[in-house]
Amino acid sequence: RVDFTKIVEEQKSLREDFNKLREDFNKMLLEISELKKGYGRLERRIESTFNAMISGLTDLSKYAGLTLEDFTRKILENYLKGMGVLPSDRSLRSETIDSEQIDIFCEDPAIVGEVTAYAESTKEAEKLLKKASVVRQKLGKEPKKYLLVMTTNKQVYKDIQKISEENEIELIVGRVV
Incomplete structure (x- = not known):
């Protein structure tokens, strides 16, 4: 009878511990959920800021005497170097491969x-x-793909x-009208 009472008390203690752990677990789940939401908001703000910056700098390129492609290529190059995607000793350039004019190109990394x-359709x-595909065939590896659109409409x-x-394309859009 004493052993049974001890077992019941131990079981009751374990149940209390379990309930406390469950409460703590639920609090952690709530915190994780809030962190995910915050991360999503932060990611959208960063993307929006970057897109606004591209749009503004594109307008500025008109006064700098650079073509849109040259200016955008330079901005993307600096961004990719800052992100560690493009080594500091490499640069982006335009290239013609198999009669395809490529606005932004780097061989290594691909x-x-x-x-x-302006994109008026999905043609770009x-x-x-x-x-x-042309670059993949030439280099024998999958390139990172970037599509930079200064302005487009909501549906496009x-x-x-x-x-x-x-298709794992990094899409950067300056303005959606």
Whole structure:
């Protein structure tokens, strides 16, 4: 009878410990959920800030005497170096491969990109995919793909965004009208 009472007390103590652990676990789940939401907001703010910066700097390029492609290539190059994607001793350039004019190119690491002032359809994303295929065939490896669009409308943006997600394209849009 004494052993049974001890077992019941031990079981009761274990249940209390379990309930306390469950409460702590639920609090941690709530914190994780809040962190995920905060991260999502931060990611959207960073993307929005970067896109606004690209848009503003593109407008500025008109006064600097550079072409849109040259200016955008230089901004992307500095961004990729800052992110550690492009080594400091490498640069982005334009290149013609198999009669395909590639706006943004680097051989190692393999990078291909397309720049356009205005996208009125998904044509720019499709052009980028074709150019990426040419680069893949030449280098024998999958290039990182970048599509830089200065301005587009909401529907085209959604369509290009879908293609970008499906094909691992880094999409950078300055302004959606």
